[in-house]
Amino acid sequence: MNERDSDQVAKMLAEKGYRVTEKETEADVILLNTCSVRDMAEQKAIGKMGMLRKLRRVRPHLVLGYLGCMAQARGASLLETSPHIDLVAGTQKFHRVAEYVDELLRKRIEARMDSEQLAIVDVDEEAGSQATIREQNVRKGQCTAFVSIMQGCNMHCAFCIVPQTRGGERGRTMEDIVAEVRSLAERGVRDVTLLGQIVNLYGRHEFPKREGLSPFVQLLEAVCAVDGIERVRFTSPHPIGFRADLVDAFSRLPKLAEHVHLPLQSGSDRILKIMRRGYTADAFRALVERLRAARPGIAITTDIIVGFPGETEEDHAATRALVGHVRFDNAFVFRYSPRQNTPAATMEEQLSEEVKEARNQDLWSLVNEHVAEKLDALVGKDVEILCEGASRHNADRLTGRTRTNKIVVFEGAPRHVGQIFDVRIERASSSTLYGDPAVLEEPVFG
Numbered sequence: 001m002n003e004r005d006s007d008q009v010a011k012m013l014a015e016k017g018y019r020v021t022e023k024e025t026e027a028d029v030i031l032l033n034t035c036s037v038r039d040m041a042e043q044k045a046i047g048k049m050g051m052l053r054k055l056r057r058v059r060p061h062l063v064l065g066y067l068g069c070m071a072q073a074r075g076a077s078l079l080e081t082s083p084h085i086d087l088v089a090g091t092q093k094f095h096r097v098a099e100y101v102d103e104l105l106r107k108r109i110e111a112r113m114d115s116e117q118l119a120i121v122d123v124d125e126e127a128g129s130q131a132t133i134r135e136q137n138v139r140k141g142q143c144t145a146f147v148s149i150m151q152g153c154n155m156h157c158a159f160c161i162v163p164q165t166r167g168g169e170r171g172r173t174m175e176d177i178v179a180e181v182r183s184l185a186e187r188g189v190r191d192v193t194l195l196g197q198i199v200n201l202y203g204r205h206e207f208p209k210r211e212g213l214s215p216f217v218q219l220l221e222a223v224c225a226v227d228g229i230e231r232v233r234f235t236s237p238h239p240i241g242f243r244a245d246l247v248d249a250f251s252r253l254p255k256l257a258e259h260v261h262l263p264l265q266s267g268s269d270r271i272l273k274i275m276r277r278g279y280t281a282d283a284f285r286a287l288v289e290r291l292r293a294a295r296p297g298i299a300i301t302t303d304i305i306v307g308f309p310g311e312t313e314e315d316h317a318a319t320r321a322l323v324g325h326v327r328f329d330n331a332f333v334f335r336y337s338p339r340q341n342t343p344a345a346t347m348e349e350q351l352s353e354e355v356k357e358a359r360n361q362d363l364w365s366l367v368n369e370h371v372a373e374k375l376d377a378l379v380g381k382d383v384e385i386l387c388e389g390a391s392r393h394n395a396d397r398l399t400g401r402t403r404t405n406k407i408v409v410f411e412g413a414p415r416h417v418g419q420i421f422d423v424r425i426e427r428a429s430s431s432t433l434y435g436d437p438a439v440l441e442e443p444v445f446g
């Protein structure tokens with residue numbers, strides 16, 4: 001979501017004549033789009049902003065600002081933490097950033113005011129802001145894109161700061177979203193990921209059900225019907241939003257990619273209840289089974305929090321048992337991090353960092369066994385990939401993604417980029433598959 005929001009801001013700045021530079025030392029404007037989900041992310045952003053201040057010695061006109069969730073949560077107090085910043089723009093203000101930057105840069109160049117007088121803080125709510133993350137630039141060879149379909153969340157899980165930083169659920173209209181997807185497809189995009197904090201409950205308070213289908217499933221149908229789009233993904237859903245129509249969509253919409261990110265958070269019913277997650281471990285297990293029955297071979301990944309307040313060894317064992325039962329394709333395991341103004345932050349029985357770390361390590365090693373098992377099972381098989389371009393770690397190689405969202409690195413040629421084809425998997429590392437398109441009997445391209 002932050003990546004997509006940052007792209008939108010960059011696009012709006014480009015429309016005003018700004019260019020992106022890779023070098024901080026060349027920049028006239030540096031904006032940090034921030035995350036508040038864990039304290040560590042906030043501390044990193046504040047530390048980074050402290051370092052950026054030094055650039056003002058050689059570029060006194062440099063505009064510095066915070067955007068996004070931390071800006072929203074902390075607002076004007078960031079001017080005390082980082083007194084040298086010019087801009088604090090919240091999550092409903094990304095579309096205003098370019099005009100604020102223009103104004104700030106002009107004033108800085110004219111050196112009319114010092115920092116304190118210059119600063120703009122805008123973290124107000126703004127009706128319709130969910131519809132402003134739209135229309136995007138497509139780079140040459142770009143074949144995947146994120147599409148923001150909604151903002152906010154009404155769920156109020158006990159550990160989560162998102163409802164404070166992103167506000168209540170607000171969806172874009174279906175017509176608007178489909179128009180964006182169509183425009184992306186016309187420019188070569190073949191794989192879209194629909195984004196929302198609680199994406200599968202899209203539109204539940206705003207748009208009617210039709211023929212028993214939720215607004216989200218109606219939207220999936222409409223996006224799958226766009227010519228040129230071959231793969232449709234979505235993130236992040238909530239397990240309670242997987243009603244029969246959505247599970248069934250995996251049986252009848254072939255463009256829906258075989259991957260669901262299904263946040264578990266805990267495998268203990270007691271902890272799930274305190275977390276206010278709205279499901280039990282058994283319900284989660286049953287959902288995994290329904291998804292696997294609807295689309296055999298579907299990959300399931302998850303998020304897990306270890307060390308939630310009051311979590312006992314028994315609770316941790318329950319999470320371990322569930323992880324062992326489901327055998328996720330991958331999992332993000334996080335140590336619980338207290339977030340301001342959330343119910344869990346003030347709960348008694350906060351656990352020590354040592355306990356959190358031990359449980360984190362324990363789950364990681366279990367998850368990694370399952371990841372290795374899933375990747376090893378693909379060695380020797382032919383899998384369909386969409387080639388996304390040069391590998392991040394080795395520019396001489398190309399990288400692609402399977403329908404199950406696994407990364408495949410291979411020796412290829414520029415003509416492969418943006419194409420969908422089969423690759424034979426030759427080996428697997430702990431997180432990546434390595435393949436060879438050349439061993440296929442049929443030529444990939446004529």
Ligand code: SF4
Pocket residue numbers: 153154155156157160161162163197198238
């Ligand atoms: S559903 Fe997700 S975004 Fe919403 S409160 Fe819960 S964890 Fe946060």
